[in-house]
Amino acid sequence: MSTILTPSSVTEFADAVRAHSTVLAVGAQTKPRLSAVNAAVVRLSTRSLTGIVEYEPDEYTFTARAGTRLSDLATALAEKGQYLPFDPPLVESGATLGGTVAAGLSGPGRFRYGGLRDFILGVQFIDGAGRILRLGGKVVKNAAGFDLPKFFVGSLGRYGVLTELTLKVFPRPAATLTLRIPVTTTSAAVEILTVLGRSRWEAEAVDINPTGDAVLIRLAGPAEPLQIIAQEICARWPGEILSVIAARQIWTTLAEFRWASSDDSLFKLAVTPLQLPALVAATQQCGGRAHISAGGNLAFVALPAGAATTLGVPALRIRGTGPLWSQATAPSPAIFAAVKAALDPENRFPLDA
Amino acid sequence: MTTFANRLSLLLPPERLLWQPAQLAAYQSDALTAYHAQPIAIAIPETADEVIALVRFCSKEKIPFVARGSGTSLSGGSLPVAGGIVIALNRLNRILHLDPRQRIAVVEPGVINLAVSTAASAHGLYYAPDPSSQSICTIGGNVAFNSGGAHCLKYGMTSNHVLGLKAVLATGEVVTFGSSSREQLGPDWCGLFTGNEGLFGIALEVTLQLLPKPECYHTVLAGYRTLEEAGDAVSAIVASGLLPGAIELMDALALEAATAAVHADYPAGCAAVLIVELEGPREIVATERGRLDAILAASQPVEMRPARDSTERLAIWKGRKSAFSAVGRLSPDFIVQDGVVPRRRLGEALRRIGEMTRDAQLRCANVFHAGDGNLHPLILYNGRNPGELERAEALAGKILNMCVELGGSITGEHGVGVEKRDYLPAMFNPEEMACLHRIRDAFDPLSLANPGKMFPDGQAPALVSHGLHPLEKAGLISRE
Numbered sequence: 001m002s003t004i005l006t007p008s009s010v011t012e013f014a015d016a017v018r019a020h021s022t023v024l025a026v027g028a029q030t031k032p033r034l035s036a037v038n039a040a041v042v043r044l045s046t047r048s049l050t051g052i053v054e055y056e057p058d059e060y061t062f063t064a065r066a067g068t069r070l071s072d073l074a075t076a077l078a079e080k081g082q083y084l085p086f087d088p089p090l091v092e093s094g095a096t097l098g099g100t101v102a103a104g105l106s107g108p109g110r111f112r113y114g115g116l117r118d119f120i121l122g123v124q125f126i127d128g129a130g131r132i133l134r135l136g137g138k139v140v141k142n143a144a145g146f147d148l149p150k151f152f153v154g155s156l157g158r159y160g161v162l163t164e165l166t167l168k169v170f171p172r173p174a175a176t177l178t179l180r181i182p183v184t185t186t187s188a189a190v191e192i193l194t195v196l197g198r199s200r201w202e203a204e205a206v207d208i209n210p211t212g213d214a215v216l217i218r219l220a221g222p223a224e225p226l227q228i229i230a231q232e233i234c235a236r237w238p239g240e241i242l243s244v245i246a247a248r249q250i251w252t253t254l255a256e257f258r259w260a261s262s263d264d265s266l267f268k269l270a271v272t273p274l275q276l277p278a279l280v281a282a283t284q285q286c287g288g289r290a291h292i293s294a295g296g297n298l299a300f301v302a303l304p305a306g307a308a309t310t311l312g313v314p315a316l317r318i319r320g321t322g323p324l325w326s327q328a329t330a331p332s333p334a335i336f337a338a339v340k341a342a343l344d345p346e347n348r349f350p351l352d353a
Numbered sequence: 354m355t356t357f358a359n360r361l362s363l364l365l366p367p368e369r370l371l372w373q374p375a376q377l378a379a380y381q382s383d384a385l386t387a388y389h390a391q392p393i394a395i396a397i398p399e400t401a402d403e404v405i406a407l408v409r410f411c412s413k414e415k416i417p418f419v420a421r422g423s424g425t426s427l428s429g430g431s432l433p434v435a436g437g438i439v440i441a442l443n444r445l446n447r448i449l450h451l452d453p454r455q456r457i458a459v460v461e462p463g464v465i466n467l468a469v470s471t472a473a474s475a476h477g478l479y480y481a482p483d484p485s486s487q488s489i490c491t492i493g494g495n496v497a498f499n500s501g502g503a504h505c506l507k508y509g510m511t512s513n514h515v516l517g518l519k520a521v522l523a524t525g526e527v528v529t530f531g532s533s534s535r536e537q538l539g540p541d542w543c544g545l546f547t548g549n550e551g552l553f554g555i556a557l558e559v560t561l562q563l564l565p566k567p568e569c570y571h572t573v574l575a576g577y578r579t580l581e582e583a584g585d586a587v588s589a590i591v592a593s594g595l596l597p598g599a600i601e602l603m604d605a606l607a608l609e610a611a612t613a614a615v616h617a618d619y620p621a622g623c624a625a626v627l628i629v630e631l632e633g634p635r636e637i638v639a640t641e642r643g644r645l646d647a648i649l650a651a652s653q654p655v656e657m658r659p660a661r662d663s664t665e666r667l668a669i670w671k672g673r674k675s676a677f678s679a680v681g682r683l684s685p686d687f688i689v690q691d692g693v694v695p696r697r698r699l700g701e702a703l704r705r706i707g708e709m710t711r712d713a714q715l716r717c718a719n720v721f722h723a724g725d726g727n728l729h730p731l732i733l734y735n736g737r738n739p740g741e742l743e744r745a746e747a748l749a750g751k752i753l754n755m756c757v758e759l760g761g762s763i764t765g766e767h768g769v770g771v772e773k774r775d776y777l778p779a780m781f782n783p784e785e786m787a788c789l790h791r792i793r794d795a796f797d798p799l800s801l802a803n804p805g806k807m808f809p810d811g812q813a814p815a816l817v818s819h820g821l822h823p824l825e826k827a828g829l830i831s832r833e
Contacts, residue, residue, distance in 0.1 A: 058591055058697050059726075060506075081594050104537060117541050118513045133785050139693045140506060141725040142762040143499045143548055144769055144780050145807075146792050147512060150544025154537055171594040194454040198477050200568035200634050225636030270536035272455050297535040316538050328538065332528045338795035339545075343788075 002041055008048040010124070010132055010163045016044050017161060018130035023348055025161040027067060027099030030090045031318040033265075034103055034156055039350040046098050049163060052076055060140055061121065063166040066098025073097060083172040085113040087205070089255045098162045103318065104154025105268065107255055108205035108218065111295040113170065117153045122166035125152065128159075128344025138166045151339075158351050159343045173220035176204065177230055178247035181215045181239030183208075186280045189215050192237055193273050193296040201229050208292035209250070210259040210302070212280060214239075216250065254291055257319075260302035264288070265320025269299040269313055282312050357414060361394060361438070364406050371395035380421065380439050384486075385429035385772055387688070387742070392419070392433035399444045401461070401519075401557040407440055408555060409525035417801050420555045422463060422491030427689060428770025430498050430550055434804055440555065442493050448472050449558065456563040457516065457533055462493025462556050466500075469561060478563040481508040484766070485674050496556050499548030501691075501766025503599045503673075506724040510766060512547040514562050520546060522554035523797035533560055545792075550768050551803030553796035567598070567632035571642040572666045575627045575654040576620030580604060583625035584700040586652035587723045590629060591696065593648055595641055600724035601628040604703075606683070607676045607718040607731070614679030617672025620656040627654075627723070628673055676720045677731060684716070684733035686742070688749050690773075692756030693765040696726040705755055706730050713748040715741070727765035728756070754779055769807045778809060 007013040017023055020042040026035045027046050046067030055062040057080040070091045077083050087109025088100045106115035122136030136149035183189040189208045192215045196206050205218035219226045230241050253259055260266055273296030283290045288303035314328040372394050381389040398404045411418045417437035424431050433439050445461035453476035458469055466487040469480040483502035484490055495511045517531030531543030546553055577583040583602055603626050611617040619626055631641050649657055660666035681687060694702045710717040716733040730752055734745035753763045757779045769777050778786055
């Protein structure tokens with residue numbers, strides 16, 4: 001069993017980074033594979049690094065410590081009529097803000113206004129030499145200096161320890177409405193996805209459910225117009241408007257990955273709509289299921305433990321055992337190594353799969 | 354022993370290598386006309402392979418290079434380096450691929466911003482970032498400087514629309530970052546590259562996301578007796594939970610200029626005018642416009658004028674988008690900045706800019722993106738009057754420091770460039786600056802790519818004190 005330390009301040013975190021040769025930050029470990037490295041590593045838990053540092057509803061921004069739970073953030077934002085438009089998963093499971101940024105996880109709502117990368121404004125982090133650094137900014141628009149905050153989205157803690165994050169938020173739509181449109185093939189579903197992407201309706205989310213038999217469309221905005229838009233969509237593709245309870249249940253099931261077995265390996269993939277028929281077929285070949293999200297740009301695939309992972313596109317294993325990456329290609333060996341050395345010269349944050 | 358010139362001449366045909374002083378003169382400055390520098394040559398590649406060969410040549414010869422599109426940078430981002438070469442990318446202007454089903458466009462760096470929307474238009478799509486110079490600025494420049502525009506609050510900046518890119522780094526290495534997907538796996542390299550100010554290398558192919566054109570707009574112009582009243586109206590809109598596509602503000606001096614220049618018809622006698630625009634499906638805009646109109650009506654405007662059709666809407670925007678070149682007619686020279694302050698401190702920032710401007714015995718017009726706190730103070734001066742340029746630059750510096758002090762940024766969308774490089778350390782401490790330097794060194798260990806920009810180091814370019822950019826005089830570009 002490896003060591004877990006729980007520093008209670010940013011300074012203590014920096015001291016802990018300097019004090020050990022191999023360290024990795026962990027949050028609530030709701031994506032356990034991401035921190036299941038082989039190396040003998042000292043894990044630094046953000047459990048005591050919590051709380052909202054600044055929240056300015058009028059600015060559409062907040063700054064919170066990395067260990068703050070998304071559920072606490074969602075509550076604080078909802079009190080002021082705001083929300084995280086990129087719709088991160090695992091809120092109910094206790095995921096933290098830092099873990100979500102490091103894992104680079106957005107949800108179905110990324111379809112409308114973009115993903116976590118589009119809402120991150122600033123980071124405070126500890127580099128591999130134990131320096132506490134703050135890059136980016138705290139205002140909604142900023143072009144000063146290199147955009148390290150974006151780089152840290154999906155960085156898996158391998159380039160620095162995130163300690164504080166500043167994000168942009170939006171006013172929460174007054175209402176949402178979910179449609180379920182049955183489909184018989186992935187191609188039919190993709191047709192709906194691509195037409196919706198170009199439509200006047202401006203849906204908030206367009207997903208294919210993990211059983212592959214329906215497209216789920218979530219509309220968001222003032223309540224009355226949503227009904228009119230929903231009826232127009234249903235006239236084009238026969239479907240049903242889900243009750244508020246049914247809609248909440250289905251989106252929560254997706255967000256918490258309850259559609260997958262806890263024994264499954266769970267992967268995140270970045271895809272495009274036209275790749276989906278092949279991906280879904282490959283997933284079924286491997287005995288798994290796929291939740292297609294964000295209009296066909298994001299996929300979560302669950303495969304039975306030990307199954308082959310011949311999905312045909314790069315995949316990141318966030319849960320389960322086996323290699324972290326599948327069919328991934330690093331951008332290029334030279335620049336990859338140079339940036340890693342710039343941020344973590346002594347290789348304290350283990351890259352190993 | 355061949356000369357440098359001989360060796361460079363092997364890379365491009367003679368008509369695409371400019372050496373003569375008269376040819377070089379056209380490239381010695383960009384839209385930040387107060388600075389100029391003389392490169393030794395201009396290279397005009399037509400293909401990505403030629404760009405790669407040029408960068409590898411510079412790397413081998415240890416010659417600094419500056420990539421240039423249309424030269425509209427307001428921060429001196431494409432200012433040449435004396436003794437270096439300029440790589441002019443305008444001929445790499447092909448839209449390589451347009452995929453309406455997946456809503457992406459793959460373009461070369463010399464493609465004009467507006468050309469992407471024009472090409473996508475037939476499919477009901479558009480490219481969202483809309484800098485005021487969008488009819489002439491290039492995607493390569495937009496990527497290098499993470500350009501903004503009037504719709505950033507809702508849709509973000511260039512970076513939020515770049516999904517993937519192929520680039521040649523200053524080392525000569527060719528890399529591919531991102532993909533055609535809107536989602537990413539692993540660290541966001543594409544996000545890191547965007548906004549690098551030309552210090553990492555040159556983008557060769559850029560994959561852009563396209564958005565469906567909004568079906569419907571509701572654009573309102575509201576005039577106010579005081580800037581404070583206009584500022585309060587902005588706060589009320591933000592507090593209402595509406596998310597307008599744009600909230601723009603122009604002050605009296607900017608209004609005067611726009612009225613004179615493009616005969617924009619603004620309410621008379623106002624200290625400030627707000628432009629607020631809602632967009633979306635018609636049913637939603639129909640519901641929200643009532644709320645917006647009620648909020649604006651309650652904010653005590655002198656006059657409120659909703660656009661009744663697209664002609665009136667475009668007229669409102671024309672006045673706004675031409676405001677900067679219009680202000681240029683009031684003064685032989687001006688400096689425009691793009692500092693950001695938290696939105697709630699807009700009133701305070703404007704009051705202090707007014708006081709500092711009076712102290713400096715200068716005039717300053719304000720046109721800005723009120724929705725995201727992005728100021729655009731436009732400092733008027735006459736470079737022929739001894740000491741005025743120095744007073745204008747000192748005032749500009751005070752405004753930048755004020756933005757940082759109020760918790761904002763020295764630049765929202767123009768980039769640091771050469772203009773604001775001395776102020777970057779006001780935002781970042783020495784360790785953070787060192788981190789930025791290490792990142793730059795990782796991409797460009799020899800500091801050959803656009804040296805002298807972003808960081809307060811490198812050679813000082815010559816300052817000249819007079820003159821509008823030729824394209825600006827022609828009304829083709831404007832400073833936003």
